[in-house]
Structures are given as C-alpha cells and as structure tokens.
Amino acid sequence: MAFCEALTVTSRKLSPKAKKRPPKPGQDRRRRAVTIEAGSFERITTPQISEFISGQVQNRGLAPKTANRYREILCRLFNWSMEQRGIRMPNGKNPAASVERYKERAPEIRFLTLPQIELQINSLPAQSQMQVMVAVLIYAGLRREELLWLTAEDLDWKSDGKGLIRVRAKTINGESWQPKTKKNRAVPISNCLRGFLEKYRPRKSDGNWVFPSPDGKRWDPDNFAADLRSFNSKNGLEWGCLDFRHTFGSQLAMKGESLYKISALMGNSPQICQRHYAALLPDSLTDTVEFPMILRNEDPPMRLRLIS
Numbered sequence: 001m002a003f004c005e006a007l008t009v010t011s012r013k014l015s016p017k018a019k020k021r022p023p024k025p026g027q028d029r030r031r032r033a034v035t036i037e038a039g040s041f042e043r044i045t046t047p048q049i050s051e052f053i054s055g056q057v058q059n060r061g062l063a064p065k066t067a068n069r070y071r072e073i074l075c076r077l078f079n080w081s082m083e084q085r086g087i088r089m090p091n092g093k094n095p096a097a098s099v100e101r102y103k104e105r106a107p108e109i110r111f112l113t114l115p116q117i118e119l120q121i122n123s124l125p126a127q128s129q130m131q132v133m134v135a136v137l138i139y140a141g142l143r144r145e146e147l148l149w150l151t152a153e154d155l156d157w158k159s160d161g162k163g164l165i166r167v168r169a170k171t172i173n174g175e176s177w178q179p180k181t182k183k184n185r186a187v188p189i190s191n192c193l194r195g196f197l198e199k200y201r202p203r204k205s206d207g208n209w210v211f212p213s214p215d216g217k218r219w220d221p222d223n224f225a226a227d228l229r230s231f232n233s234k235n236g237l238e239w240g241c242l243d244f245r246h247t248f249g250s251q252l253a254m255k256g257e258s259l260y261k262i263s264a265l266m267g268n269s270p271q272i273c274q275r276h277y278a279a280l281l282p283d284s285l286t287d288t289v290e291f292p293m294i295l296r297n298e299d300p301p302m303r304l305r306l307i308s
Contacts, residue, residue, distance in 0.1 A: 034059070041087055046095040049074055053099065064102035071099050109276050110243050111250035112138070123235040130231055132200045133211050133224075137241055139193035140165050141248030141266045144241040148219045149177050150210040155197070156186070163189040167267065172207045172218075185267050246276070253277035 034055025038044045053070050056062050062070075074096035081087040082094065089095065112120060117138055124131035136147055146167050157163040164186040169178035179185070189197065205212035213219035225241060232239060245266070252262050253273075259281075263273040 041081065042089055044095055046098045049096050050099045057102075064104045067102045068104065071096060071101065074099075107276055109246050109250065110239075111247040112239060112243065114251075116239075117247065120232075120237060120239060123237060124231060127199055129200070129202070129211060130228065132196045134228070134244060135193055135196040136165070137244035138247050139190050140187045141245050142167065142187070143180060143245060143267075144221050144225065145177070146179060146267075147241075148209075148211060148221060148224060151208045152202070152210060153208070155189075155210065159186075160188055162191070162194060165189060175218075179267055181267050181269075183267065185264065187265055249273065249277050250280055253280040256281075 034052050036044060036048050036052050038048065049071075053067050056070060057067050075094060078087075078089065078094040078096050082089060082092075120138075121131060121135060124134060133147060136142060136150075137144075142150075142165070149170065150165070150167075151170070151172065154166045154168065155163065156166055165188075166184070166186050167179055168184035169182075170176070202210055203212055203216060205216045205218075207218055209218055211219060213223070228240065249262050249266055249268075252265070253259070259273045259277065260270055262268075262277060263270045266273070
C-alpha cells in the first residue's frame with residue numbers, strides 16, 4: 001500500500017507519444033554507466049573518481065572542458081565535506097584533487113575589428129534601443145544579463161570624470177540578482193559610449209530599467225538574444241553578445257592594456273583573461289622590451305664578451 005500518490009512506483013516505459021533521444025555518434029547504449037561504489041564517503045578513492053569521469057567521457061562523449069568541470073565539482077564536494085562536516089579522508093587529502101585534468105583545446109575567441117564594430121552599430125536603427133545596447137556590450141564589455149539588469153541608478157554620471165557603469169547586486173520587485181562572480185565592479189564610460197548613452201531616452205518601466213523589454217519589463221536574456229539575431233540576420237551579420245564582450249577585451253589587449261586591468265573591467269579572473277587575450281598582446285609589446293639608455297658621443301662602442 002502506498003503512503004501517498006507521489007511515492008507510487010510507476011512504469012518507466014515511455015508513452016507512445018514520447019520520443020527517444022538519438023544516441024550520440026560513437027555512443028553504445030549497451031554499455032553500463034560507470035558509478036562510484038563505496039561503503040562510506042571516506043572510502044572513495046582517486047582511481048574510482050578517475051574511472052567515473054573517464055566513463056562519462058566515453059559513454060556520453062563529454063568534451064575535456066566538461067570533464068574538468070566534473071572534477072572541479074567533486075573537488076568542491078570533498079572540500080566542503082571535510083571543512084564543514086568534519087569528514088576525515090585518509091591522510092587528510094581530497095581524492096578528487098589528485099585526478100589528472102584533461103587537456104583542453106585553446107579557446108577560439110571571435111571578436112570584431114574596428115571596421116566591423118562600425119558596420120555592426122551602423123546596421124542597427126540609428127539611436128534605437130538595440131543600437132545603444134550593442135554599443136554598451138562592445139564598449140563596456142558587459143555580460144548579457146549584466147546589461148539587462150542595469151537600472152537608471154547604475155549609470156553614475158558624476159564619478160570618474162566621464163561617468164561609470166556600476167555592475168552590482170540588487171533586488172527589484174522582489175527578485176534578486178548578483179553578478180556572475182559575486183563581485184560588484186564599475187566600468188568607466190568611454191567617449192564613444194557616452195555619445196550613445198547621452199542621446200538615449202529609455203521607456204518607462206516597472207523597474208526603472210535602462211533597457212526595458214518591449215512590454216516595459218525586464219528583458220528576458222533569451223528573448224533579447226533572439227531579437228538581436230533577428231536584427232543582424234536581416235543584414236547578414238552573425239555576431240552575438242559573447243562576440244561583443246570578447247571585442248571589448250580583445251581591443252584593450254591589442255591596445256597594450258595589462259591583463260590585470262582587463263580582468264578588473266570585465267569581472268573575470270586574470271587567468272581567464274590570460275587564456276583568452278594573451279595571444280593578442282605580442283604585437284603591442286614592442287616598446288616594452290626596450291631599456292632606457294643614455295648615449296654620449298664620447299662613449300666607445302659597446303661590446304659583448306662571451307664567457308665560456
């Protein structure tokens with residue numbers, strides 16, 4: 001006898017209308033999924049975790065980046081259990097931390113050149129909301145949700161001479177939001193961006209949004225992306241929000257700005273900026289390797305003596 005309907009065991013057979021997911025290329029559904037079996041949490045070992053992750057890679061076709069995310073999650077789980085719940089692992093070591101990371105491919109970063117930036121902005125209706133939104137994404141490097149959560153109070157026109165865009169946690173109409181990295185930051189408003197923002201007049205909305213949706217509410221990220229694709233497809237353009245954000249970081253890197261400054265402006269870690277934009281730096285580091293020198297007419301030519 002079942003205690004309640006929610007606990008009643010039902011058939012796992014698919015209904016006639018349900019559609020089975022097609023197997024991924026190279027995937028054999030007859031293979032049993034790898035699981036971690038242990039009598040207690042403390043008995044889970046590094047080889048078991050390594051076998052579990054490699055089994056996911058083979059059976060589900062996971063990419064190296066996704067496999068490494070599995071490893072990171074398990075590392076956090078063991079760290080939390082040891083620090084917060086007093087679980088004593090053998091020798092006090094986290095077994096997931098010893099699992100070897102998978103080699104990830106170098107990220108393929110797509111960004112706009114200066115002529116492409118002009119093409120993208122000019123392809124949108126002049127002084128329209130969409131044009132200003134794209135300008136903010138390109139010239140301030142905001143994430144999509146950071147853009148859509150901006151309120152009038154986040155545009156600080158008095159600070160830092162030319163003004164700042166403040167990306168910060170907030171609660172509006174009972175809904176809370178915070179930046180992806182859980183850290184607030186401020187991005188200076190450049191001369192190019194200020195020209196767009198000064199002419200822009202947002203519509204009235206229930207949350208005082210800088211960029212409200214067509215119905216006067218906070219714009220859903222997926223709906224905004226779909227509208228942007230619709231605008232660009234009419235002009236044969238394929239760029240999106242992530243391309244605009246990478247444009248901000250890439251253009252700063254090519255200008256010679258430090259990766260530390262770029263990471264602070266974009267709300268990323270220096271390691272992520274190193275992986276994404278370091279390859280763009282060499283062309284703008286020519287003067288960096290030069291030492292200041294004082295040469296006088298009476299100075300003899302400098303010679304180097306090699307010591308074997």
